Amino acid sequence: MANDPEEKQPSASPKKEEPSAVNPSAAASEPASKPPATPAVPAAKPPAAAAPPKPPAPPKEGPVALDNDLVKRYKERFGEAIREAWIDRKQAILVIARERLVEIATYSRDEEKFDWLSDLTAVDWPKREQRFDVVLNMYSLEKNERLRLKVYATADERVPSVQGVWATANWEEREVYDMFGVVFEGHPELKRILLPDEWQGHPLRKDYDILTQDTAWVRENLGIESGQ
Amino acid sequence: MADQRIPFATHAETTVLGADEIVLNMGPQHPSTHGVLRVKLRLDGEKVIGSECVIGYLHRGVEKIAEHRTYTQFAPYVDRMDYVAAVSNGLGYCEAVEKLLGAEAPLRARVIRTILTELQRIASHLFWLGTHALDIGALTPLFYCLREREEILKIFEKYCGARLTTHAFRIGGLQYEAYDELEKDVERFCTPFDKRVDEYESLLTGNRIWVGRTKGIGILTAKEAIDYAASGPVLRASGVKWDIRKAMPYAAYDLYKFEIPTGKNGDTFDRYIVRMEEMRQSRLICLQAIENIPAGPIMGKVGKVLKPPPGEVYHAIEAPKGELGYYIVSDGTTQPYRVRIRPPSLINLEAFDKMIRGHLVADVVAIIGTLDIVLGEVDR
Numbered sequence: 008m009a010n011d012p013e014e015k016q017p018s019a020s021p022k023k024e025e026p027s028a029v030n031p032s033a034a035a036s037e038p039a040s041k042p043p044a045t046p047a048v049p050a051a052k053p054p055a056a057a058a059p060p061k062p063p064a065p066p067k068e069g070p071v072a073l074d075n076d077l078v079k080r081y082k083e084r085f086g087e088a089i090r091e092a093w094i095d096r097k098q099a100i101l102v103i104a105r106e107r108l109v110e111i112a113t114y115s116r117d118e119e120k121f122d123w124l125s126d127l128t129a130v131d132w133p134k135r136e137q138r139f140d141v142v143l144n145m146y147s148l149e150k151n152e153r154l155r156l157k158v159y160a161t162a163d164e165r166v167p168s169v170q171g172v173w174a175t176a177n178w179e180e181r182e183v184y185d186m187f188g189v190v191f192e193g194h195p196e197l198k199r200i201l202l203p204d205e206w207q208g209h210p211l212r213k214d215y216d217i218l219t220q221d222t223a224w225v226r227e228n229l230g231i232e233s234g235q
Numbered sequence: 236m237a238d239q240r241i242p243f244a245t246h247a248e249t250t251v252l253g254a255d256e257i258v259l260n261m262g263p264q265h266p267s268t269h270g271v272l273r274v275k276l277r278l279d280g281e282k283v284i285g286s287e288c289v290i291g292y293l294h295r296g297v298e299k300i301a302e303h304r305t306y307t308q309f310a311p312y313v314d315r316m317d318y319v320a321a322v323s324n325g326l327g328y329c330e331a332v333e334k335l336l337g338a339e340a341p342l343r344a345r346v347i348r349t350i351l352t353e354l355q356r357i358a359s360h361l362f363w364l365g366t367h368a369l370d371i372g373a374l375t376p377l378f379y380c381l382r383e384r385e386e387i388l389k390i391f392e393k394y395c396g397a398r399l400t401t402h403a404f405r406i407g408g409l410q411y412e413a414y415d416e417l418e419k420d421v422e423r424f425c426t427p428f429d430k431r432v433d434e435y436e437s438l439l440t441g442n443r444i445w446v447g448r449t450k451g452i453g454i455l456t457a458k459e460a461i462d463y464a465a466s467g468p469v470l471r472a473s474g475v476k477w478d479i480r481k482a483m484p485y486a487a488y489d490l491y492k493f494e495i496p497t498g499k500n501g502d503t504f505d506r507y508i509v510r511m512e513e514m515r516q517s518r519l520i521c522l523q524a525i526e527n528i529p530a531g532p533i534m535g536k537v538g539k540v541l542k543p544p545p546g547e548v549y550h551a552i553e554a555p556k557g558e559l560g561y562y563i564v565s566d567g568t569t570q571p572y573r574v575r576i577r578p579p580s581l582i583n584l585e586a587f588d589k590m591i592r593g594h595l596v597a598d599v600v601a602i603i604g605t606l607d608i609v610l611g612e613v614d615r
Contacts, residue, residue, distance in 0.1 A: 070546055095546045096334055124464050125551065126560055126577040144549050144562065144577075148461070148475065151482050155549065175464035178585045186298075201291035201614060210299055217296075217303050 070095040077119070077154070085111060098153060105158040105166060109193075112143070112156070112172045121145035121154055127169070127179035129187045133213045137161050139189050143169070160189060168194040186211035203228070256284070261599065263292050269366065269603065270610030274587075281595050286588045290581075293614035301574035306332050306406060306541040309571065314400040316578065317612040319362050321401050322355035322391070323554040329404045330485055331550035331561035333535070335543040336406075343531040344408035345487040350421060350524045351394065351403055352486065353517040357428070358387040359555035359607075360510050360517075364435060367507070367604035371448045376438055383431055386424045393420065407537035418525040425518045425525075432514055439507070449503040453590035453602040456501055463586040466579050467557025469606060472509045473501035479553040486552075491523045503605040510607075542569055556580050556607050576615060580608040 073094040081101060082089045088111065091102040103111050115121040126144040137159035145154050160166050168191040170176045180191045181200040188209035191197055198204060207221045226232060262273035271292035277285035297316060301309045313328045314321035326348055333339060340348070365380035388398040393414055395403045404410070439445045455465065460473040470477060478495045480488040496512035498505025543565040551560035557579030564573040583606050590602050 096337075096548045098547075098549060100547075123461055125558060126549070126562060126575065128562060128575040128577075130564055130573045142562065142575075144560070148477055153549065173464065174459075174462045174589075175582055175585060178581065199291075201294045203291075210296060217299055 070100075073099055075099075080119070081111075084114065098155060100155045100157060102157045102159070105160055105164065108156075108158050108167045109169060109172060112169045115145055115154070115156070116172055119147070119154075120149045121147045121152075123148055124169075124173040124175050125153070127176050127183065129183045129189055129211075131187060131211065131213045135159075137164070139187060141166050141183065141189060162188065165190045165192040167192050168197075170194055185209070188212065259596070263289075269608060270613075272584075272603070272608070272610055272613070274599065274603075276591075276596065276599065278596065281597075283591050283594055283596060283599065286591050286599075288584060288587055290584075290610070290613050293610050295615065297615040298574055298576060301571055303570065305569045306543070306571060309574070310404075310406065311400070311402045313576070314402055315611060316576065316615055317359075317554065317556065317559075317580065317609045318399055319609050320355050320359040320555045321399060322351050322403050323359075323552065323559065325402060325404045326352050326486065327550065327552040327554065327559045327561055329406050330552065331548060331563055332406045332541065332543070333537075334550050335546070335548045335563055335565055336537060336541065337544075338407055338535050338537045340408040340535050341532050342487065342529050344404075344533045344535070346490075346524055346528050347409060347413055347417075347533070348404055349487040349491075350417075350521055350528075351391070353520045353524075354387045354390060354421070354424075356517045356555045357514050358384045360514050361387075363510065363555075363604075363607045364507075367601075367607075368439060368445075370600040370604045371445065373439065373442070373445060376435055379431070379435060379438075383424075383428065390417070390420050390424065393417075405534070406541060408532070408534035412533055413528065418528065421521055421525050425521050428518050429515055432511060432518075436511060440511075446504065448598075448601055449507060449605075451500070452503040452594060452598050453605060454500060454502045455586055455590055459586070459589060460501065463582070463589065465557070465583050465586050467553065467555070467583070467607075468506055468509045468513065469557065469583050469586070471495065472498035472505040474499055479551055479558060483551075485550075487524070488520075491520045493517075493520050503601055506605045540569060542567060551577065554579055556609070556612075557583055578612040578615060580606075580610075580612040584608050584613060 070093045073092045077099065078089070078092040078101070085103070085107065088104040088107045089101060090104060093100055123146045124143060125146045128142050130140040130142060132138050132140070139160045139162070141158050141160060143156040145156065146152070147154075158166060166189055168176065168180055170180060170191075171193070177194070178200060180194055181197060183189050184191060184197050185199040185201055186209055199206065202210070203224065206224055208215055208219065210219075220233070222233065257278050259276045259278055260273065261276060263271040273289040273292070275287045275289065276283050297312055300312060304312070310325065310328055313324040317324050361380040361384045365377035368376040391401050391403065392398050394417065395401050395411055455463075455469065455473050457473045457475050460470045460475060465473070474497055476495050476497050479485070481495060493516045496509050496516065498509050545565055545567040547562070547564040549560060549562045551558045558577065559579055560577030562575040562577065563571050566572040587602060587606065591599060594602070
């Protein structure tokens with residue numbers, strides 16, 4: 008889950024903390040697919056313990072389980088559908104059941120007044136069974152607060168579309184579909200938005216290398232061998 | 236072809252004009268689409284009854300690139316999104332990473348950031364005003380707007396050596412100390428600037444053609460604006476008094492007094508008035524800020540190698556065009572695991588279809604102009 012890096016952090020941190028100019032080049036050569044090394048660790052609890060060893064910035068940062076009034080209200084209303092709740096950099100995050108997304112989104116908009124959907128996006132964790140986080144960043148104009156909803160999905164699972172709750176989600180869901188291949192159930196017109204319609208592949212997936220391209224499309228439509 | 240023309244002519248009398256719906260393609264190479272935007276319009280005569288924006292012609296995969304750069308290396312890339320307001324892009328990114336690190340820029344750095352960002356807002360609005368007026372047919376304002384914008388770009392050039400893709404800030408503070416005459420230059424620009432805005436207004440605000448072309452065009456009600464998550468001047472012109480600089484202050488905005496201008500009708504004219512007033516307010520912020528730039532360091536305590544602890548952050552700033560948000564996920568390495576950029580232009584453009592329906596083809600350029608989009612940011 009989103010906390011997975013927790014586990015990894017301690018092992019990563021002791022390496023070297025003193026700023027040394029040698030480091031970046033070493034880091035840059037690491038393959039990009041490496042990061043999600045410890046994806047499927049569900050524990051949302053032990054965050055504070057992981058960070059302290061290092062002196063400069065890290066100590067207080069990192070996810071901490073959250074149980075305030077807001078979370079209680081959500082839990083009271085939706086029970087098991089609220090899977091996890093934590094706070095990270097002072098920002099509240101709820102992980103909810105995918106099937107009930109529309110219901111919870113509507114409740115958030117109408118009852119909790121998170122009427123303004125800042126952003127809808129996704130994150131890919133290929134080593135996890137449910138590899139995609141679909142992330143909704145909501146904002147309440149009335150309460151001046153932000154809240155983040157997350158649902159998990161495998162590559163084949165469909166995520167309910169919230170286009171009917173916030174009109175703005177239309178293009179953002181198309182972008183997530185375009186870049187990650189997540190399919191939104193109930194979206195009126197789910198097609199690519201940034202890439203050409205016939206393009207093969209979903210570039211923001213971690214297994215899509217940065218140099219990859221749809222060579223057949225490039226050859227056919229641009230009349231060149233490579234777009235690189 | 237000849238065969239078709241004859242029946243068309245005979246049917247004309249029975250079906251009034253015999254006009255069917257036609258689909259008109261506009262762009263991607265069209266001077267008034269401000270870049271490579273393509274719009275498909277469904278027309279009934281001259282009236283637009285539907286539209287579809289086709290975007291992506293300038294897609295460079297910025298978010299993918301971010302995953303393959305270190306935090307520091309990625310910073311210059313964000314300048315290339317909204318290239319008309321590169322300083323604002325940089326501010327948002329630097330602050331987001333600082334939040335992720337748990338670091339903060341020192342006060343002096345934050346004040347200088349505020350000054351430069353507000354100058355950038357003025358520059359962006361000037362460029363918008365010039366081109367928007369040009370699209371509608373008023374040629375003159377463009378020259379005046381670019382004249383003033385030039386002065387701002389000169390300040391940027393003196394400060395960091397670049398005019399457009401400035402990369403003015405660094406994660407943790409500033410790379411460069413303010414040059415000696417920064418205050419003087421900003422003052423020299425700001426002092427007469429309100430008169431200049433009055434001048435632009437005297438060219439447009441009471442102008443019958445301008446009013447005719449903008450009043451009642453592309454109305455977006457407050458409810459619709461919220462539904463479409465419009466932000467910035469587009470939201471405020473619909474009467475929603477919301478500005479991130481006030482709601483969730485960042486940089487040094489909590490130190491200065493300024494107003495949030497709002498409109499009533501949410502039409503093109505109101506958006507114009509709101510932006511004009513915002514320029515005046517930005518000028519006031521700059522004048523307040525240069526009065527007292529605190530002494531002190533310009534870089535906070537951040538390591539040379541940035542390794543934010545695992546976790547995620549969403550940080551948004553009020554860019555000239557609206558809410559510019561960065562959602563960054565860290566996995567504890569030197570490279571971001573995921574960077575999502577919430578571009579205000581893209582989200583504002585989404586309301587285009589809502590705004591254009593029922594208006595004339597000529598209003599298409601007015602509405603594209605009033606949304607103040609930059610395609611580099613829409614497509615990323």
